[in-house]
Amino acid sequence: MTVLGRQSRLRLPLVGILIIAVGALTIGPVLMLVIGSFSKGIGAIGTFTIDKYVAAYTDPTLPKTLGNTVIFTLGAACFSTILGGLFAYLSVRTDIPFSGLFRILPVVPMMIPHVLFAAAWITLLNPTNGMLNLFLRNLFGLSSGPFNIYSLGGMIFLEGMLDLPVTYLVISPAMYSFDTTLEEASRVSGASNLYTLRRVTLPILKPAFLATFTLAIIRTLAAFAIPSMVGMPGRIHILTTHIYRIISVGWSPDYGRAAALGLIVLAASIVLVYLYRHLISEGSQFVTVTGKGYRPTVVELGRARYPLFILCIVLFCFLVVIPLATLIYMSFLPYSMVPSARAFSMMNMRNWHAVLRNSVIVRALKNSVFLSIAGATLGIVLSLFVAYVVVKVKSKGSALLESLSFLSFSFPGMIIGVGFMWFLVKTPLYATIWGLLVAYVGTYLPYGVRPLRSAFMQIDEELEESARVFGATFLRALKDIIVPLLAPGVVSAWILMACMFIRELSVSVVLSRPGTEVLTVEIMKLANDGLWGQVAALGIIMIGLSTALVLIASLLRIPLSHSEQ
Amino acid sequence: MQGMVSVKNLVKTFASKDETVTALNNVTLSTPANKILTLLGPSGCGKTTLLRCIAGLESPVSGEISIGGEVVWSKEKGISLPPERRGIGMVFQSYAIWPHMTVFGNVAYPLEIRKTPKQEIRERVRKVLELVKLSGFENRLATKLSGGQQQRVALARALVAEPKVILFDEPLSNLDAKLRESTRQELRDFLTELAISAIYVTHDQVEALTISDHIAIMRGGVIVEQGTPQDIYLRSNNPFVVDFIGRANFLDATIKGYKDQHHAIVSCALGDIVCSAPSDLGIGTKVTIYTRPESFEVAPPSSVPLENEFEGTVTSLLFAGEAHEAEILVGGARILAKLKFHIPLKKGDKVRLHVDREWCRALSPGEEA
DSSP states (O other), X not given: OGGGHHHHHHHHHHHHXXXXXXXXXXXXXXXXXXXXHTEEETTEEEEEOSHHHHHHHTOTTHHHHHXXXXXXXXXXXXXXXXXXXXHHHHHHHBOOTTHHHHHHGGGGGGGSOHHHHHHHHHHHHOTTTOHHHHHHHHHHTOSSOSOOSSSHHHHHHHHHHHTHHHHHHHHHXXXXXXXXXXXXXXXXXXXXXXXXXXXXIHHHHHHHHHHHHHHHHHHHHHOOHHIIIIITTTTOOOHHHHHHHHHHSSSSOOHHHHXXXXXXXXXXXXXXXXXXXXXXXXXXXXXXXXXXXXXXXXXXXXXXXXXXXXXXXXXXXXXXXXXXXXXXXXXXXXXXXXXOHHHHHTOOSHHHHHHHHOHHHHHHHHHHHHHHHHHHHHHHHHHHHHHHHHHHOOSXXXXXXXXXXXXXXXXXXXXXHHHHHHHHTTSTTTTSHHHHHHHHHHHHHHHHHHHHHHHHHHSOHHHHHHHHHTTOOHHHHIIIIIHHHHHHHHHHHHHHHHHHHHTOOTTHHHHOOTTSOOHHHHHHHHHHTTOHHHHHHXXXXXXXXHHHHHHHHHHHHHHHHHHHO | OOOSEEEEEEEXXXXXXXXXXXXXXXXXXXXXXXXXXXXXXXXXXXXXXHHHHHHTSSOOSEEEEEETTEEEEETTTTEEOOGGGSOXXXXXXXXXXOXXXXXXXXXXXXXXXXXXXXXXXXXXXXXXXXXXXXXXXXXXXXXXXXHHHHHHHHHHHHHHTOOSEEEEESTTXXXXXXXXXHHXXXXXXXXXXXXXXXXXXXXXXXXXXXXXXXXXXXXXXXXXEEEXXXXXXXXXXXXXXXXXXXXXXXXXXXXXXXXXXXXXXXXXXXXXEEEEOOTTOOTTOEEEEEEOGGGEEEOOTXXXXXXXXXXXXXXXXXXXXXXXXEEEEETTEEEEEEEETTSOOOTTOEEEEEEOGGGEEEOOTTOOO
C-alpha cells in the first residue's frame, strides 16, 4: 500500500465530495419529501402542519385505491415472475429449438417505451373501437368487443409483460448456476422426477424466485405508464396515479398531500429492496462446489418441444411484433380501423406532419435529446467516480457511498419526482431543464453505478500494479491500462442511461412544465386527446432515436474493442 | 461370468453440432461382487459416460446393462429402468450435497423415499454418520461443512439405503492433495470393511492403484485391459497401458531365442538380456521391451555378474527426496532409473545395474501406444 500513499491523500477529499453530491441527489429529495409532507404548501416550506396527512389518509377513495394497488402489484409481479421463470428455464435448461435466440428475445422489449406499449395495446383492445375487438366482433357477430383493456386484468397483462426483461435477467443466472448433479443425486437416491422437482429443484431455486418476485413488486409499485394510460380511463386508480391526480387535477396541485401519501410507497419500496438484497445473498449461499469437466445434457422436452417453442414465439409477438406493427400501421391512418383495402387506400402522412409541425412537440423532442445526451454523460461521469471509490477505496466512506448509490434504486420515480419538486422549488433550477437534468441523474444513478462497479471489479488490481512496477506513473497506468479496459463497459452503461432518459416518464410527469416538455409526457397528452395516429408517429420517432443511440454507440465501440487487444 | 454389474456390447454416441462422437464403442464389462472396480483412463475415454449409463443418467444406443442379475437397460428387450429404480448409490464429483438440507436431511433422503419408519431412519442415519465420523453434525447445514466433510456426507448418503452397488464419479478430485491422500485411505478402508460392490471412476493412476481390487483401463470408448492393480502395473503387455500407468523405459529389441515358455533372450541396447515375453514369437522378431525406472538395482561392485546386468554412465541426476532419478546412457540408449537415495552417485560415474527378468517385459507386437 505504500505506493498508493500519495493517492490516498488525493482520495480522501474525493470520497467526501462524492458523499455530499450523491447524498444530495438521493437523500435530498427524500428529506424534502418528508419536510414537504409537514408543510402548509409548496410556497411555505417549514410551516409545520399535519393537515396534509389527515387529508391524505382520510380520503374516502383511498381504501379502494389501496385495494387496486395490491391486486395490480401482486398480479403483475406474479405474471412477470412466471413469464421470466418460464423463459429462463426453457432457454437455459431445455433443448428448445433456437435456445440461443431465446436468451436475447426476453430482453428485446426493453427497447419499447412503456407508454407506446400501452398505446399500441389500447388501439388494439379498447372496448369501443379497439382493432382486435372490432375484428372479433365482426368475426363472431358479437354486440360488443370481447376484451376491455381498461381493466385491472388488462393492466396486469400489460405490466406483467413489460417487467419480463427484468425478471428474466434476475432469474436466468440462478438457472445457469444450478448444479444439475443435485437433481441426479436425488434420482439415484430413488426419487422420481416429480419428487425431485418438489424436494430438490424448487426449494433450491426458491430464494431466486422470491427475489425476482420482490423486484417485480418494486417495479410495479412504481409503475406509472400503464396505470395512467390504461387504468385512469377505466377509473381504476392505484397509488401512483392517485398521487398524480392530487398534483395534476384541479386548480391548485397539493404537493404536501402527494408527499404524505408518497412516503408510504417510498417506505414500502425501501423495505422491499432490502428484502431483495437479503434474498439474493441467501440464494448465493446455495452455490456449492461444482464438478469440473462434465457438462450434463439439457432437459429433453420431447413432444412438448415444439408446442412450447410456438408458445414462446406467440409471447414474443405479444411483446414486440404486435405492438410495433400496430404503431407503424396506426401512424399512417386518420383513425383506427381494422386492416382492409380501404384502410390501406386511406393511408397518408398527416400524423407525421402534424407531429413535426407542432412547435411544442418539436421543443419536447429537442429537450429529450438534450436531457438524454447531457444526462447520460453527467450521470456516467458521476457513476465512474462513485464506482471507482466503491471498488478501489476500502473505507467507511466508500461503504456509505455504496449504500447511498444503491438506495435510490428503490425509489419510485413518480414519488421521487414529487421529492425533487420540493427539493428544487427554492433553487434557481426550479421549472428549468436543468432541474429535470438533476432529477434524472439523481433518480437513475444506480443504473450507472452498478454496471460500472462490476466493470471496475473485473479489472484485477495486479494489472494496474504491474504497470506501476514497470515504471508507469499513476496517471499513465490509468490511461494505458484502466481506461482501455473500462471503455466498453462505460459505453454500454452510457447507452443504457441515454435510452432510459429518452423514454423517462414518471419523474418528468411531475417536473415537466411549459417550456421544459419532454417526449413521453407529450405522448401521454396526445393519448389523452385520443390522437392515436399522432401518438404512433411520435412514438416511432422516439424508438428511432433510441435505436440511433445504440447504433452510434456500437459504431464507436469498434475502435474501442481494438484497443482492448 | 455373471458379475454384480454386467455390461454387454454397450454403445453410446453423442450428437454434437455436425458430428457424432462415439463415447462407448461396444463395451463389455463384468464387475465382481463385493469388490472395488475402477474405470481408469485419460479424459474423454468414456469412463464417466459408462458410469452414467450404469446409473441411468445417460441412455445408451444399444447393448444391455444388468445390476445384481436384473436387467435395467436393454435395447433388445425394450427395458429402461429410470435411475431411481436401479437400487444404486452414487457419489458425485461435486458431491451434489443439497444445500437447503441439513446433514441429517441429506443422508435420510434415500430412506424417506423408501418410506422407512421414522425411528429406523434415525437409527440408520446415526449408524452411517458414525461410520463416516460425522456424528454430531446431524443438524448442520450441509454446505457449512468443509470439502472433506461434504465428501463424507455424500458417501453416507450413498451407503445408507444399502444399495447393490455404489458408483463413484471422481469423488476425490475436488479435494486438495494432502486431504486426497488421507481420504483415499479412509475410503478404501470403509469399502473393504463393508464388503460393498463399487465402481469407481478416476483419471488418477495412483488413486486407481491404491483403491481398487480391479482396474479396467479405458481408451477411446473401449476397455483395453482389465486386471488387479499388480497385473496392470507390473505385468501388462499393452503399450498404451504401460505408458499410461506410471513411467517406463521402452527399448527396441530382437528375439534371439527362448529360455523357457515365458522368457525370451533378446538383444537390445542393454546387451543380451532375458525378459518375459509372449511364447509364440519367432527368432528375429522385432519387439519393444519395457522396464519401470524403479525396477533397477545397483549391482554390488565386486560381485559375479548376474543375469541382466549391464554398465552405463550417469548423464544426469535428480535428487527427488526418496530416491535419485538418474538418466543413464547405455549402448546408445538413455534409460531412466530410480536408485536408492543412500547410494553415492554423481554425474559422469560409471554404474553397474541389474534388472530382474520378471520386470523386463516384451510388449505384444502389433499394438500401438
